[in-house]
Amino acid sequence: MDFSFSRYELEFQEELTTRLLAILPNDWNEKSFTLEQNDPALHALANSVTKDLSKDKLLTLAWPEKYGGLGSTNLKQAMFNHVISYLGAPLNNIAGIQWIGPSLMMYGNEEQKEYYLPRIAEAVDKWCLLYSEPTSGSDLASLQTHATKDGDNYIINGQKIWASNANEADFGLVGVRTNPNASKHKGLSNFILPMNSKGISISPIEDINGNPTMNEVFFDNVVVSKNYLLGEENRGWYQMAASLDFERSGIGTYSTAKRNIEKLIEISKSMPEVTNSKQSYREEIADRWIELNAGFNLAMKIPLLQDEGRNPTYEAAISKLYGSELTQKIASTGIKLLGIRGQIKSNKNSYQASSQYLSAIASTITRGTSEIQRNTIATQGLGLPR
């Protein structure tokens, strides 16, 4: 099998790289390893990158033209994600672009699709995903936040947790229980929720590096019109399960991994006093490089299957599992290689090894834990009994 890209695909990658390098600061390759998540300069840069790319509908290029896309292939979208992640270019509204937009496209009514999708494509609105609760993460179907019908409205009460970027989102996609008497998978619904609705309060949660990237979101009698219901009432579980599969392929994970391994190789060359005596670390870097290349091909298979009209569930789980565990292995190799220098928090020569090591811990939790991916591979891939 030939895994290489076609001439057109390579040309697209080159054009996009040139375009991004023109927007990113000149010394981006150095700087990107030292800008902290909560640095206002990073936010400003994310805004300008997102706005610029949205002008040519590049954020959503696989979406139909009618909804703000270019009608391109999923492969081309994956290539876009690859370039963005390889360059470490910051982007806004990942949840809106990768999960919520495709959910709206699949389950929204025409009015919802025509209104919300072009606004995501044009970088007008930011979204957050409001699924997890303090006692419902992997077992999402057990969620307790509930919406009670009240005439033409629903009234939402409850609490969500770990909601990335909810503090800056215009809208949330919230999973709620609408029928408390049905079995746990059968009484759920999804609502589009304006985040400035009365009764919503948001409390930031700092991640392991001290950056407030996640949030608790509380609902106290939040009134939402029935027009904001997504699809059919009480069919929310099936929508949630499908939406979680949308971007599990995670090509970007491998692109970031490539960038990080290349940085480790660069460090090894430029700091021979650190690495010369460490034969085993050289071998470790070589192992990571091999794993990276194997994983990249696992991830590329997903858009190819999607372009054939297939729904890659266990294939996406394999790629997610392998990629997130590779992220942790690379972080660990980096820390070992740099020894005591790896513990320095912010130092371009150490490419933020310590904060990368800490943030890598979340990679096997977010977007579905490794155990959940293994369950999917076992049952849906290998047909093992539940």
Ligand SMILES: Cc1cc2nc3c(=O)[nH]c(=O)nc-3n(C[C@H](O)[C@H](O)[C@H](O)COP(=O)(O)OP(=O)(O)OC[C@H]3O[C@@H](n4cnc5c(N)ncnc54)[C@H](O)[C@@H]3O)c2cc1C
């Ligand atoms: C960085 C980050 C960003 C996130 N962003 C969002 C967001 O924007 N919106 C959102 O809604 N959520 C978000 N989450 C939450 C995330 O989806 C959950 O943390 C994740 O699904 C795990 O749920 P949990 O934390 O409740 O752990 P639990 O589900 O309680 O899991 C605890 C442990 O038990 C294991 N386990 C659970 N069930 C099984 C099983 N059936 N078989 C085997 N092992 C099992 C798990 O693998 C894990 O090791 C985010 C999480 C992180 C870390």
